[in-house]
Amino acid sequence: MNPTIPTAADLAADPITHHDDDLVAPPGLTNFLGTVRVDHDLTALTAVQFPPVSQGLTQTAALFVDGRLFTSFGVPVTHAWRPDRVVRSAVVDDWGITTTTVCAPRRTAVVIDVVVENRSSRERTVRIALSVAARVTRSAHAWGDAESPSARDTAIAADGRILLHSADERAWSVQGLDVPSAARLSGVVAATEDFDLGIGGNGRGGELVVELSIAPGASRRVGYTHAIATDRATAEATYDAVSADVPAVVADAERYWDAQLEAAFTPGNGEYSGHLPVLDTTSAPLRRLYWWAALGLIWFRREFEGNVLGRTFDTLMPNYWGSTTFIWDYSLSSTSHALLDPAEMRRQLTQWIRLDIHSHFGTSSLTGEPVGRWYSVNDYAMTRLVHDYVRFTGDTGFLDEEIGDAGTVMASLLTWSRAWHDLRTGSGSGLADYGEIDNLLECVSSYTHEVASLNAANVWNMRTVAAIARIRGETEIADGLEAEADALIPAVLSLYQDGAGCFAAGQPDGSRLPVRHCYDFSVVGTTIAGDLPPIMRAEMTDFFRRELQTENWMRALSPWDPDASFSVRPDHQWNGAYPAWPADAGRALIALGAADTLVAWLEGLSRTANQGPMGQAHFVEEAQPGIGGGARKAPPQLPYITDWACSSSGAWIELVLDGVFGLRVAPDGAVTAGGCAALLDPDAVLRGVRIGTRTVDVHADGRVEDSPA
Structure with a gap:
């Protein structure tokens, strides 16, 4: 056993x-x-x-x-x-x-x-x-x-x-x-x-x-x-x-x-409104990464007296931003929240929809107030969150719920899918301008304005909302969104740097700054991989292996990027990476046709699961020696100012479900599977995946069967 x-x-x-x-x-x-x-x-x-x-x-x-x-x-x-x-x-x-x-x-x-x-x-x-x-x-x-x-x-x-x-x-x-x-x-x-x-x-x-x-x-x-x-x-x-x-x-x-750990994997437990599937595998690295992710997810549950939502999930601890939930980080664990605690997720989404997501990066569980400035990712993050909530819970009635001045949730989805229209400038590129350094990665000065990642995400947003509209019988809306998404692809791909495997960021003056960053690799790879020509997919994969991947972690920014001299904050710079970036890069590798690269990488990554929950950043070993074979967590003091633990570890659960097992759940609940799990363990099974009213087992060979009663 x-x-x-x-x-x-x-x-x-x-x-x-x-x-x-x-x-x-x-x-x-x-x-x-x-x-x-x-x-x-x-x-x-x-x-x-x-x-x-x-x-x-x-x-x-x-x-x-x-x-x-x-x-x-x-x-x-x-x-x-x-x-x-x-x-x-x-x-x-x-x-x-x-x-x-x-x-x-x-x-x-x-x-x-x-x-x-x-x-x-x-x-x-x-x-x-x-x-x-x-x-x-x-x-x-x-x-x-x-x-x-x-x-x-x-x-x-x-x-x-x-x-x-x-x-x-x-x-x-x-x-x-x-x-x-x-x-x-x-x-x-x-x-x-x-x-x-x-x-x-x-x-x-x-x-x-x-x-x-x-x-x-x-x-x-x-x-x-x-x-x-x-x-x-x-x-x-x-x-x-x-x-x-x-x-x-x-x-x-x-x-x-x-008891808390057992409850997280147990249907009908008394702690959460859902549960995570059990991973049954002989692959010790895969199991270790999955358990690491699950721990990091439940670690941020907060239900102190006076919490305005009863229960929330914080983003960082123990140094910074206590009682604050960031939309971006929460969305990186989107599938995990939908599976583990959909009731909490519904309350959290309702709160954010009621507020203006274009004016803050998160909310306070003490007061419900918005906190911080606008993060450019918010439209993509919210679309992803609602999509995952609906497809895993089957709660399509949520789409028709009226929330404050925003109207129905479906109306909000339509707004987010086309919010990029209002961000276009007079550059003539047809792309959205996502603002300055503080709206994006905060420590990469060249990653500003017309970035490939979020413009590719706009394609995904429109296609995703189109799929939801289609199952609702809103064919005209779906057709329009799909056509608009297809039309945007050439503009996104125009940012690609031929032969380099990376993208440029369009600037207000019409110039383009090449940026060798993992966020473009991961988001483009997980949102529009099927729209990329084979040579581009191959070059992107080569770029990742050559400039970003390390044995047990990765660099967020290539050290060959001129901006590597700008900052030493290791969550988004050359000297380390934010905890969701290796997981998202892994999903991108699979989508780009390089599952073998991920499979070979997993053993090294699993060695980094040796210092408690994932940190806000881990160093690569060129920057700081590792600890026990794993990539060292970055400390909270200046100039690093990164926290000991970060809530986005649910991205690794999505890597296992969506990436390794190839689990696909449509908005109407249709389920397919077929990933690279068999390369690690041909007998691996995800047991007890809850999808609407069904609970299924997903096998390494792609079979999806109802779980035994």
Whole structure:
């Protein structure tokens, strides 16, 4: 029997040993109510946030050993991440210190179980202290910046714990130890709000201190709890409940995460309105990538009290853009959302349709407000989302639902499919101008205006909406969209650079800048591959192999592109790639006739599934050495500013379903299959794919059969 449902232990990252400021991204934890960053020392935590309470990137619980800051010893620390916990360990002055950090299930709290072992030959006493800080606040508005709000707090020492609260007492933090200890205030006056904490310090509320006498070879433990709430009584009650038995909370976290993972693959589970199909295969690389993707999808579920939609899926964690869902990133996991949680997806789509998708990049789950500027991809993203929702759920009635001023959902689809008309300029190219760097990839200065990717997507949008119109009997609309899509193809292909395998970006002055970027490769390849002449498909594939593909990851931008000198942000530049780009490139390879390239690549890619959920970017090894054979996650600090985890990992589920198994589901529910799965495992099966009211098994040889009851 092949393993089909992972446990938390199955998804454990490779242990990483590092020093304090190495380029190792600090990992995160979540319990779906909030998130926390687990820092490089043995106990420190940053960005402990449980919406609606936030505190930016404030750090707390930094460790002191016998009065000295632990980090200053310079000893290596090993951290080992799993979905339920992070274990950190080090040895200093013959003290072996191991800590286990978890987000308490169903509570707005984080705990750390600290075990200190005396590795000397004599009984000794060690003084353990944790420096306590918080900048908790409750904003009345959406968290409109990458870093969540924070504010100066008032600190109180009481009953062996330290409480910190906002000026309006609408945000509270309670921190303490579960053994007799001292809680002392620092006596330091908090900095004024106009003082830059990022330069000048972290803030000091106080410290928690305990002395442990330990016999040689023996160990003692102490538990730390950090509880968050919007009022003092709730914060203290949460603290009391969690700190009463910290080891039990650690054990509960494992059970909780094992149950969450099982639910994600189980029809009729009590956690999600749908489920993901089970992958039954002997191919360990394919299984590892599929499980990695599933973990990264459910990792971003958020259902804190006051969430305007009840449940949402965030985009990044644990550093940036908490409580924000980006349309673009959500759409890259579109098929996965439609399968796992279609009820949530329907609510999210309804919210976005009600707003003007041409004026923001996402929305806040705190308030429902739009966040950020326009992202050029939004028309393509929304068309893809509605299409996937309808074809996998069979909920065609959604198309006739009236939503605010937008009219019916079908009317919105028609609007999005032709929105490019209003983006055409006087250049005479017939192509849409998708704006400036901030509307597109943000760190590639030449990727602006008339880009091949989104103009090819316009062809796909029109054909997709035409197919939906046709099953509704709207033949005239369908014919018109299909004719217009066909007519646009020559203009898109005019951007192609003969012999190079890449495309140019048309500029307002009529010039064209060649851009050697994966986004053109992937979107053109997944939207209009059938319209490309054979020589173009071959050249594009050669370009990918030659300039973008690496053994275990890929470059988003070719290092032979002049813009490679513009930025070192690795999600879209030469030194790495955003997590969805290898998956989308894989689907493009299959569509372009190069499935063998993908199949040979999968083993290397699977080695990168060794550091927890997919990061916002992973480096290629020319930029930074790998970790355990995988491409290293990029860290959050400048100049990289990329987060430890990103929600677009569902793109890899689509790679497996749509690419490897060749699953095709039409808007009317018709199903076919036939991909390259047999090259990996001729007996591989996707079991339990839900399509409307049917549940089917998809076989490597292309057979689609109803699943056994």
